[in-house]
């Protein structure tokens with residue numbers, strides 16, 4: 001399937017520092033000159049500065065490695081273009097080696113001491129202290145300069161990453177500069193998309209420095225930025241010869257104390273294309289569901305026997321449990337009964353928290369296709385939270401055998417086989433009560449229509465973010481299903497364009 005192929009390579013791949021180093025080495029083994037890559041990198045930085053700012057005094061802060069080397073090249077280009085440029089080097093000129101030493105030899109401008117005073121009079125800072133080679137928390141003169149930058153309001157252009165940000169994880173080691181623009185090379189890095197790093201990068205410019213895409217071995221990529229490229233080929237568009245049962249049926253467990261949450265899940269599942277949506281409504285509140293849900297079939301149920309009878313209908317190919325379900329033993333039993341069918345199951349909110357005392361019981365019961373959609377608090381109740389967000393989510397997916405969507409402004413989607421996707425299209429207005437319940441419905445609907453769990457999770461998260469952006473400010477959760485049609489129409493137009501090209 002082509003979508004799978006896109007996942008194996010492509011522009012969306014995110015590279016750790018090590019993977020970037022391997023790509024660099026493969027490019028050089030394939031005939032590229034290391035110095036040419038550095039020249040292209042530094043030139044791209046100079047272009048990014050020139051495009052963004054009017055001519056003014058620039059200070060380039062160079063570190064002791066190749067990030068500093070890129071800084072020397074950028075400084076030379078800006079100087080040749082007439083910009084007043086000063087350069088400060090951390091460490092001694094004689095300690096530079098390789099391409100960085102070569103780039104320094106070509107710098108004929110003034111060099112000033114690497115001290116906070118070097119910022120005086122500067123209108124722009126080019127941060128070329130550390131990139132992929134950051135190996136420990138900032139300290140000493142580098143820390144002093146980053147702290148000085150925080151107190152002055154001089155715009156910063158960072159090379160590769162803001163110095164102090166770990167490109168592989170987005171973590172800040174000690175302290176980090178805050179950039180307005182970050183110029184990175186060949187492919188983005190996870191740290192450009194994961195907080196706190198993402199919040200320090202400003203706009204990320206991806207520069208082509210001549211490393212061919214072919215250096216990425218098919219199959220060796222495991223992390224991508226979310227986007228339609230990854231799953232559009234397997235998106236389940238309505239088919240002329242389809243009928244409602246072919247588009248799948250989602251069974252949503254309704255809550256008793258809280259009814260709005262699962263009603264939003266049901267509406268979202270209908271809008272996202274499930275052929276049928278059935279809500280299992282607790283008998284005492286059945287009328288609330290029946291009166292408010294026109295798109296769904298509302299069945300009243302009174303305890304496990306009734307629920308099991310509803311599960312017995314195998315046309316219900318996806319079961320969504322969690323929103324408003326209540327944290328208790330009954331919810332646990334419903335989850336276990338749903339998982340025992342080995343049909344696709346989406347577990348959110350209370351369905352997860354109900355297993356806080358016994359996560360193993362949940363993990364052991366997952367035998368079929370399953371997507372868990374915890375926010376950070378729910379995740380903490382079930383999983384180990386050591387390490388960065390990408391690592392945490394991957395480990396959780398491996399541990400439980402399900403696709404895990406760890407939500408937040410930088411949602412990570414991980415599969416048990418180690419693949420992971422970072423989402424970056426969600427606007428902050430999505431942080432509103434009930435928006436997670438809508439996401440559960442989107443995931444369930446895409447699974448119902450036959451998408452594989454990893455792709456369904458990624459597509460749902462992307463549509464969710466796109467819907468929130470499309471609506472804009474003032475969003476409440478129930479607006480998301482209502483604006484989904486406009487987002488889907490745009491996506492269909494894109495799909496038709498890609499299909500024709």
Ligand SMILES: NC(=O)C1=CN([C@@H]2O[C@H](COP(=O)(O)OP(=O)(O)OC[C@H]3O[C@@H](n4cnc5c(N)ncnc54)[C@H](OP(=O)(O)O)[C@@H]3O)[C@@H](O)[C@H]2O)[C@@H](O)CC1
Pocket residue numbers: 020021023024037038041063064065066067068069070129130131132133134135136137138139142159160161185209
């Ligand atoms: N790969 C590619 O395709 C291309 C890569 N390119 C560029 O190369 C960059 C990577 O270069 P790099 O590997 O030389 O590492 P870099 O970030 O300069 O730092 C290493 C130096 O910093 C030091 N150091 C580390 N942490 C420190 C700290 N906290 N405090 C103080 N010192 C610290 C470290 O010292 P050590 O740990 O060895 O003691 C070492 O001396 C990459 O980001 C991109 O800009 C481009 O030219 C285009 C092609």
Ligand SMILES: Nc1ncnc2c1ncn2[C@@H]1O[C@H](COP(=O)(O)OP(=O)(O)O)[C@@H](O)[C@H]1O
Pocket residue numbers: 349374375407408409410411426427428429430431432433434435436437438439464
């Ligand atoms: N600051 C933010 N920026 C973008 N998206 C966010 C932000 N905070 C939360 N979200 C998204 O909003 C949704 C909230 O889900 P959740 O926490 O489960 O809320 P609820 O339980 O109220 O439905 C998730 O999809 C999450 O990724």
Ligand SMILES: [K+]
Pocket residue numbers: 067127128129130131158159160161162163
């Ligand atoms: K940097």
